[in-house]
Amino acid sequence: MNNPYEDAKLLGEYLLFHYGTDGDIMPWDFGPTSGLQFPRRTVEELVDVSKLSKDSCALDIGCAVGGSSFELSKICQRTLGIDYSKSFIDAANNLKDQRSMPYRFLVEGRLYADGLAQIDIGPGEVEFKVGDACDLPNDLGSFDLVHAANLICRLPNPMLFLDRLPELVKEGGQLLLATPFTWLEEFTPSDHWLGSGDSEQKLQELLSPHFILDERKDLPFVIREHRRKFQFSVSLGTRWLRVH
Numbered sequence: 043m044n045n046p047y048e049d050a051k052l053l054g055e056y057l058l059f060h061y062g063t064d065g066d067i068m069p070w071d072f073g074p075t076s077g078l079q080f081p082r083r084t085v086e087e088l089v090d091v092s093k094l095s096k097d098s099c100a101l102d103i104g105c106a107v108g109g110s111s112f113e114l115s116k117i118c119q120r121t122l123g124i125d126y127s128k129s130f131i132d133a134a135n136n137l138k139d140q141r142s143m144p145y146r147f148l149v150e151g152r153l154y155a156d157g158l159a160q161i162d163i164g165p166g167e168v169e170f171k172v173g174d175a176c177d178l179p180n181d182l183g184s185f186d187l188v189h190a191a192n193l194i195c196r197l198p199n200p201m202l203f204l205d206r207l208p209e210l211v212k213e214g215g216q217l218l219l220a221t222p223f224t225w226l227e228e229f230t231p232s233d234h235w236l237g238s239g240d241s242e243q244k245l246q247e248l249l250s251p252h253f254i255l256d257e258r259k260d261l262p263f264v265i266r267e268h269r270r271k272f273q274f275s276v277s278l279g280t281r282w283l284r285v286h
């Protein structure tokens with residue numbers, strides 16, 4: 043059974059990651075500030091806006107508390123955010139309705155600080171739903187843009203998601219992936235890890251029958267655990283165009 047205190051802590055961590063001020067996420071001047079604003083950067087740095095039409099629709103899969111989905115709403119007419127976690131989707135829906143949401147994030151031990159998540163929503167519609175990237179509904183349709191940030195190495199079987207991508211991305215559409223390839227048995231049994239130390243090459247092999255690589259960049263990100271502990275990772279950000 044999930045521990046509600048752990049769940050609340052994780053929700054606070056993600057609300058801070060998506061909506062926190064730079065100073066709250068990284069209160070140390072000497073810290074890795076290149077890792078701030080990740081949910082905004084995966085959209086700004088990976089989407090080719092020149093290839094989007096006015097009525098584009100987007101899917102943000104593994105959207106967590108919705109930071110990138112709200113960014114996508116600035117450039118797409120419709121955005122659907124899907125995540126497996128009901129508490130994350132509830133928070134994203136709450137933010138969509140209220141435009142702001144108080145939350146607490148860990149300082150140290152049992153001491154928490156108050157934060158206020160506020161969204162800067164675009165003109166496009168946004169909808170959030172609970173769903174499983176490995177078992178998406180057959181009638182989900184197809185999208186001009188599919189965004190999946192830091193998702194594939196959190197899935198029990200990434201192939202089930204990767205195999206659906208040609209169907210989910212319209213021909214000429216964009217697939218935006220970001221992944222640090224942090225393979226962990228607790229999320230993905232090792233026989234389902236992509237490649238054995240060559241995940242990027244494996245990803246290229248898997249996607250190449252339907253997609254061409256159009257952009258590749260390193261996207262650092264920093265997640266605060268508490269005042270004195272942070273996760274610094276570098277996601278591989280890629281943009282793929284669906285050609286066949």
Ligand SMILES: C[S@@+](CC[C@H](N)C(=O)[O-])C[C@H]1O[C@@H](n2cnc3c(N)ncnc32)[C@H](O)[C@@H]1O
Pocket residue numbers: 059081103104105106107124125126127130173174175176190191192193196197198
């Ligand atoms: C590392 S977080 C990344 C969240 C967000 N995209 C970001 O960049 O901050 C992974 C997210 O994937 C979600 N997730 C894990 N397994 C999933 C699944 N099978 N289907 C959909 N979402 C899943 C988690 O709930 C979590 O929100």
